Amino acid sequence: MGHGGDWASLDPSTRSQQDLLDLSSSISPYGPGPKARALWPGLVDRLHRYPDWRKQELTEALANHLGIAANSILITAGAMEAIDLTLRTFRPQHAWVEVPAFSEYALRASVYGIDVRTWHHPSQPGPESGLWFLANPANPTGRVLTARECGQYQKRAMDSHNILVIDEAFIEFVDGWREWSSVREAAQSEYLVVMGSLTKYYGLAGLRVGFLVTHPGTIRKIAAHTIPWHVSLVAQEMAVASLKDQDYFDWTRIQLKQERARLKRMLESFGQVDEASQVNYLLFFPYCSVDELIKGLQKQGILVRDARNFKGIETPGVRIAVKKPKDSTRLVRALKNICPP
Ligand SMILES: Cc1ncc(COP(=O)(O)O)c(C=O)c1O
Numbered sequence: 001m002g003h004g005g006d007w008a009s010l011d012p013s014t015r016s017q018q019d020l021l022d023l024s025s026s027i028s029p030y031g032p033g034p035k036a037r038a039l040w041p042g043l044v045d046r047l048h049r050y051p052d053w054r055k056q057e058l059t060e061a062l063a064n065h066l067g068i069a070a071n072s073i074l075i076t077a078g079a080m081e082a083i084d085l086t087l088r089t090f091r092p093q094h095a096w097v098e099v100p101a102f103s104e105y106a107l108r109a110s111v112y113g114i115d116v117r118t119w120h121h122p123s124q125p126g127p128e129s130g131l132w133f134l135a136n137p138a139n140p141t142g143r144v145l146t147a148r149e150c151g152q153y154q155k156r157a158m159d160s161h162n163i164l165v166i167d168e169a170f171i172e173f174v175d176g177w178r179e180w181s182s183v184r185e186a187a188q189s190e191y192l193v194v195m196g197s198l199t200k201y202y203g204l205a206g207l208r209v210g211f212l213v214t215h216p217g218t219i220r221k222i223a224a225h226t227i228p229w230h231v232s233l234v235a236q237e238m239a240v241a242s243l244k245d246q247d248y249f250d251w252t253r254i255q256l257k258q259e260r261a262r263l264k265r266m267l268e269s270f271g272q273v274d275e276a277s278q279v280n281y282l283l284f285f286p287y288c289s290v291d292e293l294i295k296g297l298q299k300q301g302i303l304v305r306d307a308r309n310f311k312g313i314e315t316p317g318v319r320i321a322v323k324k325p326k327d328s329t330r331l332v333r334a335l336k337n338i339c340p341p
Contacts, residue, residue, distance in 0.1 A: 003025070003103070003305075004022075004024030004025035004026070004303070004305035004319070004321075005022060005024055005025025005027070005205065006024070007020065007022060007303070010298075010303075019301055020301050020303070021301060021302045021303070021323070021327055021330060021331070022303045022321075023302060023303060023304050023305075023320050023321040023323065023327070023331065024303040024304050024305040024319070024321070025205065025305070025321065026170070026200060026279070026280050026281040026319075026321040026322075027199065027200055027203055027205045027321070028173075028200060028201055028202070028203040028252055028256065028280065029203070029323040029324050029327065030203060030248075030252040030255065030256075030324075031201070031202045031203020031204065031242070031249075031252070032202065032203050032204060032238060032241075032242055033202070033203075033241075033242055033245035033248040033249060034245065034248060035241040035242065035244055035245040035248075036202075036204075036238045036241040036242045036245065038241075039237060039238065039241045040238070043233075043234050043237060043238075046233060046237075047233070047234070049233060050229055050233070051229050051231060051232055051233035051235075051236055052233075052236065053228045053229050055075040055231055055236055057236070057240055058075050058209075058231075058236045058239050058240050058243075059073050059075055061239075061240045061243045061244065062075070062211060062239075062243060064243075065243050065246075066181075066183045066184075066213070067178075067183075067184065068183055068184060068187040068213065069187060069216070071216040071219065072186070072187035072188070072213055072214065072215065072216050072219060073187075073211055073212070073213055073219070074211060074212050074213075074219050074222055074223050074226070075209070075210075075211050075231055075236070076209075076210045076211055076212060076226075076230070076231070077208040077209070077210065077230050077231050077235075078197060078199055078208040078209065078210040079167060079169045079195045079196060079197035079199070079210035079211075080104060080208075080210065081208075081210060081226075081230065082195040082196075082210050082211065082212040083104055083105060083108055083165075083167070083195065084108050085212070085222050085225050085226065086131070086163075086165060086193055086195075086212065086222065087108050087109055087112055087114060087131070088112060088225050089221055089222045089224075089225055090131055090163055091112060091114065092114060092130040092131040092163070093114070093115060093129070093130060094114065094115045094116070094117055094128070094129060094130030094131070095109035095114045095115070095116050095117070095130055095131050095132075095133065096116075096117050096118070096119060096127030096128070096130050096131070096132045096133065097116060097117070097118050097119075097133045098118070098119055098120070098121055098127075098132075098133065098134050098135070098138075099118045099119070099120050099310070099311045099312035100138070100139075100140060100141065100307075100310035100311060100312040100313050101118075101133065101135055101138070101139065101310070101311075101312075102135060102139045102167065102169075103309075103310075105133040105165075105167075106118075114131075117130070118311060118312070120312045126153075126156065127162070129160070129162060130162060131162070131163045131165060132153070132157060132162060132163065132164045132165065133165050133167065134153060134164065134165070134166050134167070135166070135167040135168075135169070135170075136150065136166050136167070136168055136171065136180065136182070137168075137170045137171060137173075137174060137277075137278060137279045138276075139169075139170070139281075139319075140281065140283050140305070140307050140310055140313070140319040141274055141276045141277060141283050142170070142274075142276055142277025142278055142279040142280075142281055142282070142283070143276035143277070143278070144174055144180050144278045144279075145180070146180075147179065147180065150166065150180075150182050153166075154182070154185060154189070154191070154192055157191045157192065158189070158191040158192075161191070162191065163191055163192070163193060164191060164192050164193070165192075165193045165194075165195065166182050166186070166192070166193070166194050166195070167194075167195045168181055168182070168183070168194055168195060168196050169195065169196065169197040169199075169200060169210070170197075170200055170201070170279045170280070170281075171196070172201040172249070172253070173200070173201055173253060173256060173278075173279040173280045174278045174279060175253070175257060175278070181194070182194050183196075183213045186213040186214050186215075187213055187214070187215070188215060189214065189215055190214075190215045190217065190218055192214065193212055193213070193214040193218070194212065194213045194214070195210065195211070195212050195213075196210060196211050196212070196213070197209075197210040197211075198210060198211075198239050198242065198243075200280070201249065201252075201253075202239070202242040202243075202249065204235070204238060204239065204242065207232070207234060207235040207238055207239070208231070208232075208235060209231060209235045209236070209238075209239045255324075256280045256322050259322050259323070259324070259325055259328060260277065260279075260280065260282065260322045262325065262328060263282065263320070263322055263328040263331075264277075264282055266328060266332045267282065267284050267320070267332075267335075269341040270284075270286055270287060270288070270335050270339050270341055271284055271285050271286035271287045271288075271317075271339070272284070272285045272315075273285075274317075280321060280322045281319050281320060281321050281322060282319070282320050282322065283307060283313075283317055283318075283319055284317055284318055284319070284320050285315045285316065285317040286317070286318070286339050287339065288338065288339035289316075290306065290308060290316040290317065290318060292338060292339070293318065293335075293338055293339055294306055294318065296334070296337070296338030296339075297331070297334055297335075297338065300334045302330070302331055302334055304318040304319065304320050305318060305319040305320070305321075306318055307319045
């Protein structure tokens with residue numbers, strides 16, 4: 001599996017380490033928030049119930065949070081299901097992916113027999129006919145697209161009658177994220193689909209909650225491909241409680257921003273850090289061998305994401321999640337032995 005967070009594939013001795021530090025998947029170390037935690041023990045008594053198949057309360061809570069109409073939102077089992085449903089519904093001849101990128105756009109497209117093409121901004125010309133995938137912020141660089149760049153892609157997609165998909169799975173980690181998000185435009189457009197996730201910023205990766213936003217007519221078409229009860233009762237309830245905890249999550253955003261700056265400074269003794277990130281991960285190019293670094297860290301119970309299989313990244317590197325200060329300190333202590341400055 002070419003993803004971070006694959007702790008289950010580790011050999012049992014590493015996996016069972018109490019203090020396994022997973023910096024390979026970029027999930028907030030602070031979530032779930034206090035409201036979701038308070039709800040948790042009582043959920044067991046409600047497991048005999050089916051979830052609300054319409055996901056009404058969560059859709060309303062999200063509409064409120066994003067400042068858009070509820071009928072332009074479809075709740076999904078993670079952004080991953082949003083990617084899959086979009087491809088399944090539109091079935092374009094070609095899927096265009098801006099690289100480097102999350103591998104699943106291409107992998108899911110291949111499952112449906114869709115031809116995948118890539119482009120690298122700005123060195124290669126942009127996409128042509130088909131469904132276009134962009135991530136804002138980008139993975140693994142953490143670069144945020146300006147409103148102007150997004151607007152240009154949106155205009156091009158609309159003028160050429162292609163569908164632009166913007167994956168905003170990490171956008172809430174960005175300071176002033178509402179300014180960079182395209183959800184308001186997507187809610188009214190037949191040519192723009194925005195995907196979001198509650199797994200990263202709200203720390204709910206194990207529950208699988210995400211969403212997509214587009215024109216209500218398109219939402220109905222995409223929703224027709226979902227199976228009933230695809231988002232569990234527990235996932236819906238925990239997501240609603242999390243969305244109501246915004247003061248707490250605003251605090252986590254500040255913590256992670258400060259820690260990103262601190263971790264970046266510390267990593268610079270061991271290699272080069274890509275400057276672009278405005279989120280909770282850093283793309284790091286060590287001065288030592290990436291193989292040695294990954295293996296050495298793993299021996300000490302620390303996982304980082306090998307970034308060598310991201311198409312479009314020429315220098316060998318790793319992606320490292322920003323977690324709590326004690327976690328960065330532990331990482332740097334381990335690096336001193338493996339990759340001395
Ligand atoms: C850019 C990007 N989009 C979407 C996803 C999938 O998110 P989710 O956990 O909500 O399915 C990931 C997971 O790593 C990702 O990196």
